[in-house]
Amino acid sequence: MRHPAPALTVIGGGLAGLTAAITAAESGAHVTLQEAHHTLGGRARTSEAPYLTHEGPHALYNGGPHWTWLEQRGLIGPLAPIPALEGARLRFHRGGVLRRTPPAGLLRLLRHRPERVPVDEDFTTWATRVAGPDAARAAAHYTAVALFHHDPGSLSARFVQERLRRTAKVPPEAHYPVGGWSQVVDRMASRAWNLGVRMETLSRIDALPTDTPVVVATSLDAARRLIGDSSLTWQSGRTTLIDLAVRSRRGDAFAVSGIDFPAWLERFTAQDKTLAPHVESLIQGQVPIAPDESKADGSARAETLLDLALPGWRERTTWRRDALAQGRTGALDRPGTTWRDRPAIDRGDGVYLAGDMVAAPGVLSEVSFTSAIEATTLALRRPVTTRGLDLNRA
Template sequence: MNTPVTVIGGGLAGLTAAIAVAETGATVRLYEAHSTLGGRGRATEPPHVAHEGAHVFYADGPHYTWLKKRGFVDGLGWPAPVDAAKIAFRVGGKLRRVPPLGMLRAQASGWLHAPVDLDFHSWAARRWDDRTAIRLANAISVVTYDADTGRLSAAFVWDLFQRALGAKIPAVRWVRGGWQRTIDRMVTRATDLGVTIETGARVVELPTGGPVIVATDLDSARRLLGDETLHGTGGFAALLDIAVTKGRHDRTIVFDLDEAGFHECYTMQDDTIAPAGESLYQLQMPIRAGESRDAAHHRLEALADATIPDWRSRKTFHRKSTAKNRTGALDLPGTTWRDRPAIDRGDGVYLAGDMVAAPGMRGEISINSALIAAESAVAALRTRTISGAEIRLRTE
């Protein structure tokens, strides 16, 4: 067990894998190409703590159990009732407090099982109607970052919809301080366990001599492993972070059923991520096929005009960006998570990340795949240790 397990990538998946391996007593070395750890879990520096996309946890899976057991998600923030009352749905260019009747019917139909082999739009249009199918897909684009969520597997989209917008109260959790707080705790835990961490270390050749967990995006993994099969389908969205002085008419959460946009106020559940008297929002808008980033941001700012009146004259922080392939894998018709790139690549090499063959959505895939990869790497290490001991005994 003195042979080190190498982890390449210091994001959520890499840190999870490093911690899980180190907890067994094995030696771990982690390499991160950037100067800081955290990957897409990193945030901007205070006083305005903004993330690369929506960063919440869902407390209804093994990933959350693992995080909670180690105290990584302690200190949850909860919205006040007055904030929850400012949720709205954009329908026909107007904001309304309740979703359309067709969406309400779908929300109450959690007992339905959608097919894997059919696209979501076709299935939902047959079950309800074409307009409802479009609105349902647009509502869950907050998870997919995809402008045409209806083209994805019906089973995949329906599961996401029910988890996020179904009749059951969603298990959404927000850690005060954001994902950066969770990342910081994970780094501390890894350090305490003796994990050797090197930042600013870009690995260009696969290490030899022990199990390796590649916890990078698929593009980087494909180049490192020389494996052209490592591809996945992901979303592409424009993001807009805005901090403004608080206003009575500002909305807290808005699902854009017209254009698949989304608006959320993060200070409603965590007032530590912006100065006193300010509200911090993030808005997102999926970028359409052939659409420029500027055009998508223009549509996004139009959504902000409706949800944060006069935001331009009140803003204290403003950041535009785009997010491509940052939402985890999106399953096309005829595929499930089992059809994504396998975690075990053979010869003691394992993949971890949000586009590999593990269940969950977005960051959950990263955690679940990392735990599987860690368990496999430790098992391989033990097998190697036992085999080595047997050889020594025979020699002696």
């Protein structure tokens, strides 16, 4: 006797939602994906021309399993290499000036494998003991590129050390899809479509469906409201995002890492000239800010770096946008916690979570991919029954 093909509903059309939909459809499931916005991609959406920007710097790291998953399906597409000469213009803001090399103590810390670093101790305490206070501070601030947090040293030592090692690797793990992340999103959407996924945009869901298992691939805040589960909380970053277009000038820095304070600025057109009009440079960056600080505080610190990295940038500016990102930059693990302590993927009764704030390993977008694959695997193992959901559970 043949069993009917399983069905699955995916709520959210970002990287996690598209990954879940593709994974399920490849297993033969009937998949419906519902997205509240008119376009797919979530925070991986790329803005429209002439300046192709994202919600903060976006890079695709090749050190995680999501890279293999994308590559096997031909979804990565062309990548923009970092030119050797541009790469030589990575600068470190230290002692009020831009320097060519990071503090030596930071390099000493890179020798320590994350799995040997304590979970229950904050990074500053551990790194100070290993390499001294200056190195600890420098390393913590350098990881702002992957943490979007104003005080990375207060987070779990193992959590920060993993990101320090991943972001400082040579050759770099970070790669950039030509034309921005939307190119990857479009390829993922095409694959989902070809696999028979029914994709509905401008479809805002106020209650979970009860006739299929469901993967909720939204922000954690949206999932908490939709599921009615007040326990769905976890700390994320708060940062000022800077998007800036300037007329190009020879000698502009490629990227600046904040050592005096957490920050990261990067000239994305150094590797991908399609992101801005000819003879213009597109700079994107982020400056994490404390809970009592404003977006303007982050912008002011970004301008300190711009004055050093791009002389005369004010007179050369052709376009600028500053924004505040809060709770949209991935999970942060405090001392004593790991990714296993975040909100569980399996919420019971046929409901599964996916996204960058849930209990799955990885760095930045890798968490979205790994959680989506796990959520889909669990959902398709569930017997084909009609769910009875208690949407009022606490």
